Amino acid sequence: DAKTTQPDSMESTEGETVHLPCSHATISGNEYIYWYRQVPLQGPEYVTHGLQQNTTNSMAFLAIASDRKSSTLILPHVSLRDAAVYHCILRVSSSFSKLVFGQGTSLSVVP
Amino acid sequence: NSKVIQTPRYLVKGQGQKAKMRCIPEKGHPVVFWYQQNKNNEFKFLINFQNQEVLQQIDMTEKRFSAECPSNSPCSLEIQSSEAGDSALYLCASSLTGYSYEQYFGPGTRLTVL
Numbered sequence: 045d046a047k048t049t050q051p052d053s054m055e056s057t058e059g060e061t062v063h064l065p066c067s068h069a070t071i072s073g074n075e076y077i078y079w080y081r082q083v084p085l086q087g088p089e090y091v092t093h094g095l096q097q098n099t100t101n102s103m104a105f106l107a108i109a110s111d112r113k114s115s116t117l118i119l120p121h122v123s124l125r126d127a128a129v130y131h132c133i134l135r136v137s138s139s140f141s142k143l144v145f146g147q148g149t150s151l152s153v154v155p
Numbered sequence: 156n157s158k159v160i161q162t163p164r165y166l167v168k169g170q171g172q173k174a175k176m177r178c179i180p181e182k183g184h185p186v187v188f189w190y191q192q193n194k195n196n197e198f199k200f201l202i203n204f205q206n207q208e209v210l211q212q213i214d215m216t217e218k219r220f221s222a223e224c225p226s227n228s229p230c231s232l233e234i235q236s237s238e239a240g241d242s243a244l245y246l247c248a249s250s251l252t253g254y255s256y257e258q259y260f261g262p263g264t265r266l267t268v269l
Contacts, residue, residue, distance in 0.1 A: 086262055087159075087248070087260030087262050088248075088260045089157070089260070090157075090257045129196070139253055140205065140211075140252075142188060142203065143190075143200075144200070
């Protein structure tokens with residue numbers, strides 16, 4: 045599984061829009077970009093995923109660079125509940141393939 | 156929101172004891188994964204199943220762990236002889252089959268080996 049690089053930590057204020065960057069310079073053509081988040085005492089929570097086109101759902105907007113070597117998870121109007129560790133993961137296009145988590149970005153949200 | 160159920164939430168065992176934890180995947184999800192998250196928050200894939208069949212497992216799982224997903228019963232992961240280094244959060248995730256379906260995680264079983 046290819047490697048991703050994320051900042052260790054970021055801080056934001058409630059109501060702001062947060063941009064979480066992820067670099068994946070060696071991504072393969074059959075690898076999807078997945079985002080999960082985890083809060084203490086809970087399992088990881090699926091946020092979104094994409095292959096090439098930008099995607100959006102109720103939780104976030106995923107912007108994928110045209111060369112696919114980087115992506116940005118955009119969280120609009122963050123609240124205290126969005127404070128979590130956000131993981132950017134590359135995964136081949138099979139539901140049988142495991143997720144390989146890195147350290148992720150610890151997002152803190154202040155009032 | 157994930158509907159994967161894991162029991163127990165907390166498990167305390169002495170070294171050398173067996174430790175067993177269970178997972179009920181989301182309804183209709185035939186693929187189940189087990190991961191271990193240690194105190195440094197590092198994840199390790201352990202094993203995955205499609206229905207009752209093991210798809211992949213790591214060496215450690217093959218030697219010291221036993222896992223199964225019987226038909227019409229919860230999946231289980233059992234450590235035959237617990238070691239201090241097995242203290243961790245054990246996470247179960249389930250998925251549909253097909254093209255890049257996401258995995259949904261349960262809350263985990265936190266194992267402490269004294």
